[in-house]
Amino acid sequence: MLCPKFARRIANPQRDDLCRAISPKGAMEDNRMTAGSDPTIRDSVTAFLKDHRQDIERVWASTALFTARRPADAAEECSELLTGIVEVIVSGGEENAAATGFASVRPVLTSLAARSAGGPSGSDRPDVTVLKGPLLRLWHDRAPAETAYRGDLLLSNVLNTLRIALLEIELSAGADTILAQRAQLTELSTPVIKLWDGILAIPLIGTLDSTRGQTATESLLEQIVAQHARVAILDITGVTAVDTLVAQHLLKTAVAARLMGAECIISGIRPQIAQTMVQLGIDLGEVATRATLADAFARGLSIIGMKVSNDERNAG
Amino acid sequence: MTDILTVHEVRINEEIDIVHVRQAARDLAVSVGFSLVEQTKLVTAASELARNTLVHGNGGRARIELGRALDGTPTLRLAFTDTGPGIADIDQALTDGYSSAGGLGLGLSGARRLADDFDLDTEPGKGTTVTVGFRARRPARG
Numbered sequence: 310m311l312c313p314k315f316a317r318r319i320a321n322p323q324r325d326d327l328c329r330a331i332s333p334k335g336a337m338e339d340n341r342m343t344a345g346s347d348p349t350i351r352d353s354v355t356a357f358l359k360d361h362r363q364d365i366e367r368v369w370a371s372t373a374l375f376t377a378r379r380p381a382d383a384a385e386e387c388s389e390l391l392t393g394i395v396e397v398i399v400s401g402g403e404e405n406a407a408a409t410g411f412a413s414v415r416p417v418l419t420s421l422a423a424r425s426a427g428g429p430s431g432s433d434r435p436d437v438t439v440l441k442g443p444l445l446r447l448w449h450d451r452a453p454a455e456t457a458y459r460g461d462l463l464l465s466n467v468l469n470t471l472r473i474a475l476l477e478i479e480l481s482a483g484a485d486t487i488l489a490q491r492a493q494l495t496e497l498s499t500p501v502i503k504l505w506d507g508i509l510a511i512p513l514i515g516t517l518d519s520t521r522g523q524t525a526t527e528s529l530l531e532q533i534v535a536q537h538a539r540v541a542i543l544d545i546t547g548v549t550a551v552d553t554l555v556a557q558h559l560l561k562t563a564v565a566a567r568l569m570g571a572e573c574i575i576s577g578i579r580p581q582i583a584q585t586m587v588q589l590g591i592d593l594g595e596v597a598t599r600a601t602l603a604d605a606f607a608r609g610l611s612i613i614g615m616k617v618s619n620d621e622r623n624a625g
Numbered sequence: 626m627t628d629i630l631t632v633h634e635v636r637i638n639e640e641i642d643i644v645h646v647r648q649a650a651r652d653l654a655v656s657v658g659f660s661l662v663e664q665t666k667l668v669t670a671a672s673e674l675a676r677n678t679l680v681h682g683n684g685g686r687a688r689i690e691l692g693r694a695l696d697g698t699p700t701l702r703l704a705f706t707d708t709g710p711g712i713a714d715i716d717q718a719l720t721d722g723y724s725s726a727g728g729l730g731l732g733l734s735g736a737r738r739l740a741d742d743f744d745l746d747t748e749p750g751k752g753t754t755v756t757v758g759f760r761a762r763r764p765a766r767g
Contacts, residue, residue, distance in 0.1 A: 516644055550647070550665055552672040553729045581665040589669060589735035590721055 350459045351398060357451055357460070358395050365391055368443035374435055377424065386417045390440075393417075394467050403467040406474040414471070415478070422479045437475055441468045499525040501532040508540045508609040509533065509571075510602065514547035522558040529562060533571045540609035541566045544602045546577030556591040563596040572597070572612055576605035633689045637678045637705075646675040646687045650703060653691050657699035659761045667701060667759045670739040673732035674705045674755050680726055682707025682753055699761045702742075708752035715745060 358365065366387040369375070375383035393414035402408025421435040445461055452460050499521070502510045511529050529541055543559060545551065551559075563573035576599045578586070586593075599605040610616060633653070635646050650671040654664045671687070678685045685707030692700045712718045719737065724730035733755070737743040742758030 516647075549651075550668045550672060552669050552676070553731045553735060554672075554676060557729050581662040584662055585665045585669050585739065588666065588738045589673075590731045590738065591729070591735075 350456055350463060351401070353452070353456065354448075354460050354463050355395060355398055357448060358391065358398070361447060361451065362388075362391060364447055365444060368447065369440050372439045372443065374421070374437065374439050386420070389417050390414050390471075394471070397467055397470075398463065403463060403470055406470050406477060408470075411471065411474045414474075418471075418475045418478050419482075421475060422482055434479070435475065437468060437472050440471075441465060444468070494521075499528045501528050503532075503536060504542070504606055505610065505613070505615070507536070507538050507613045508542070508606065509536060509538045510542040510544055510606075512544045512547060512577075512602075515549065517548060517555045517558060522555065526558070526562045526565065530565055530569065533566060533569050538571050540574065540612050541571045542574045542576055542602065542605045542609060544577040544605070545575065545582075546579070546602065548577075548582075551578075551582050551586055551591070553589065553591065556586065556589075556593070560593065560596065563593075574599060574605040574608055576600070576602045629690050629692045631691045633691075635687045635689070636684075637675050637687055637707075638684045640679070643672060643675040643679060646689075647672050649687075649689055650701070653689060654701060654759075657691060657701075657761060659699070659701070659759070663759065663761060666739045667703075670736040670757050670759075671703055673736045674703065674757065677732055677755070678705045678707045678709075682709030685709070685752070694760060700758060702756060702758045704754055704756040706752065706754045711749040711751055711753055712745075712747040713749050715747065719745075 366384060369387040369390070370380065370383040375386065378386065393410045395410070396413060397403050397408050397410030400408060400410060402410060405411075421437075424435060441464070444464055448460050448464060449457055499511065499513075502512070504510050509529065509532055511525060513525060517525070529543075532538065533541055543562060545559070548555065559575055563575070566573040574597045575593065578598055578600065597605075597608065599608060607617065631653075633649055635649055636642060637646065647668050651664060651668050654667050659667065675687055678687070682705075685705065688704040688706070690702040690704075692702065694700050717723050719734050720730070721734050722730040724732075733745075736755070736757055740757035741760050742756070744756040745753070746756075747753040
């Protein structure tokens, strides 16, 4: 595939389907024929979970979910999971991923989700469905034959909902990461640098969309006031392409800076960008431009009445 | 006449899609050895036209065709299609400095100057398709 980014974009709509599939309301509707209305099966399952606590924790700790954990940690996490599940069954909340029992196992689920973070999604994601087989086997060994299937249903429902709770945590962690990175990116792209008393520079990097461009303008104008700057240098060395929207943004920033008494210099216009801007018909008008940040700085110094000279005593 | 080697389509429905169009165009241009200047021109034109599709055409799609001219030169054709209001006065839309959206008014005319080939197909009320073609100045590597 020639352009992987593009391919990823196309694959994105599947994520919406995933979100729908794991939404608790949609996913659980079909399992309404639960043992929930039968208090006796709820009691016997609860009793089974409590009586065979150690067996269950032992078989769970040996599943693939916990193989990478130290035995002591695995035992503790299994114990917490089981406590939460008992709580869920007692409260009748096995179809509600927001039930208090599930809320109390959140720390365990978060740690499970965190272990998969950074790895490729899919293959090595933690999957709590591996807990179901060993648990149902233990239940079948002990349960009376006539009620076994209703216990199956109840335990399956609990573990299905546990899986949904885990997926919700994973998805919200992903969304949080994206939001955090977007915020970081917006801020990262707009540091205002003081080069000298009265001379500010702002290096613009990457793609200037309207949000980032706006943030850049605002922080520059704020700093012009705060630092009594007389020269503001907009360095576009790191900008990949200057289209008319970016150019318009640069011009507006320059005009706004001038209104506030600072002269604006645009620097870092690379040859291919200069050529493209000419053909596009962009005229930066009276805004001073320089090829490099160093040239712009030298111009800035002369505007504020300073100059750089050789120190002859130390030169030789 | 050119042979078409590969075709990519990118939907343009929100601001971030303009970045996707740019990236897809740049990746393809790099893959067949367009020079840095040619890449920049192509990406800039793609950016202008994708934004037009979004802002004036209320969204649409970009079709990027990688081809090869008879003499073996790699070519890239970008077609931007929307089903928006169309352009009533083509001459005016292609005039430098005319903008119906508060821009610099150089997007369409500038993209025309950046491209080797330019085609505008529009019908008021039906939509607009703008096609730009680029040829690599030097033969592809390999």
